Amino acid sequence: MSLTLYDVTVPVFIRAFGNLTEILKKGEAFADEKGIAHKELLETRLVDDMYPLISQIQRASDTAKFVPVRVGQIENIPMADEEVTFADLHARIEKTVAFLNSVNSATMVNREDAEVIVKTRSGETKFTGKSYVLGFALPNFYFHVTTAYAILRHKGVPIGKMDYIGRSQ
Amino acid sequence: MSLTLYDVTVPVFIRAFGNLTEILKKGEAFADEKGIAHKELLETRLVDDMYPLISQIQRASDTAKFVPVRVGQIENIPMADEEVTFADLHARIEKTVAFLNSVNSATMVNREDAEVIVKTRSGETKFTGKSYVLGFALPNFYFHVTTAYAILRHKGVPIGKMDYIGRSQ
Numbered sequence: 001m002s003l004t005l006y007d008v009t010v011p012v013f014i015r016a017f018g019n020l021t022e023i024l025k026k027g028e029a030f031a032d033e034k035g036i037a038h039k040e041l042l043e044t045r046l047v048d049d050m051y052p053l054i055s056q057i058q059r060a061s062d063t064a065k066f067v068p069v070r071v072g073q074i075e076n077i078p079m080a081d082e083e084v085t086f087a088d089l090h091a092r093i094e095k096t097v098a099f100l101n102s103v104n105s106a107t108m109v110n111r112e113d114a115e116v117i118v119k120t121r122s123g124e125t126k127f128t129g130k131s132y133v134l135g136f137a138l139p140n141f142y143f144h145v146t147t148a149y150a151i152l153r154h155k156g157v158p159i160g161k162m163d164y165i166g167r168s169q
Numbered sequence: 170m171s172l173t174l175y176d177v178t179v180p181v182f183i184r185a186f187g188n189l190t191e192i193l194k195k196g197e198a199f200a201d202e203k204g205i206a207h208k209e210l211l212e213t214r215l216v217d218d219m220y221p222l223i224s225q226i227q228r229a230s231d232t233a234k235f236v237p238v239r240v241g242q243i244e245n246i247p248m249a250d251e252e253v254t255f256a257d258l259h260a261r262i263e264k265t266v267a268f269l270n271s272v273n274s275a276t277m278v279n280r281e282d283a284e285v286i287v288k289t290r291s292g293e294t295k296f297t298g299k300s301y302v303l304g305f306a307l308p309n310f311y312f313h314v315t316t317a318y319a320i321l322r323h324k325g326v327p328i329g330k331m332d333y334i335g336r337s338q
Contacts, residue, residue, distance in 0.1 A: 047322050112172065135335065
């Protein structure tokens with residue numbers, strides 16, 4: 001037995017989005033209980049020039065989608081980053097998870113050494129399937145999920161690390 | 170070709186500790202430049218009841234070490250959590266990386282279905298090697314590394330996400 005690039009990403013992302021959904025629900029319930037405007041929570045940043053909560057979820061969504069897109073050469077479903085409410089974020093997560101659930105794991109087999117080119121504003125970076133997943137996509141995904149958690153924690157939402165990790169294994 | 174539990178953890182942790190070392194150096198240089206006491210930076214927390222920077226590094230170290238210990242059944246090298254300076258943190262990271270470098274990857278082969286029991290204050294949690302690595306150790310490791318980054322970012326240290334991701338692939 002061993003692991004494929006699919007095993008270490010797609011089901012992992014789906015699980016993390018499940019945890020994130022619960023964390024966002026706790027954030028919304030907390031805002032309602034304390035009379036905090038949803039908009040205030042959704043636009044909170046840990047640091048002035050870091051992304052707000054909404055963008056952290058958008059970036060986690062894109063990071064997750066791009067793994068099967070780039071490694072499995074599946075067509076992306078672009079999402080327009082137009083979320084403004086908690087309901088919008090839940091819809092974004094649901095669409096992302098539906099996309100991830102639609103991935104045929106076979107497309108991601110034997111892609112460890114395949115070339116993966118990531119184009120950004122600062123130029124192109126060449127990865128292999130393996131270095132892209134392990135050295136970019138996974139740390140980037142967890143960066144955004146952890147930062148979303150930290151933003152809500154910072155605003156006083158009663159969540160703990162086990163909400164981030166998830167209880168069911 | 171496929172991946173082992175070793176591939177998706179030990180080299181990944183070693184790389185992340187290299188990035189973390191550079192991030193901590195930038196934090197120390199920033200403190201010196203701005204006349205901020207090292208102790209102030211090292212004891213900063215994102216939220217009052219979250220761990221300070223020093224503990225984030227200690228928890229990342231333990232999380233990384235426990236993967237080969239629990240999955241590969243290698244003897245742990247316990248570390249006493251007595252770090253108080255940047256130099257201490259660098260020494261902790263170096264010892265952790267030396268331990269990770271000493272791991273024989275063969276000990277972590279075919280351990281995906283092996284039972285892994287994690288004992289905490291709140292009881293025992295049973296994992297498989299695979300669920301422990303993918304559903305606990307990796308998200309927990311990135312949680313602490315991201316939070317260490319966010320603490321320094323919050324204090325004004327001039328770092329960006331590429332310092333966290335790392336430039337070399």
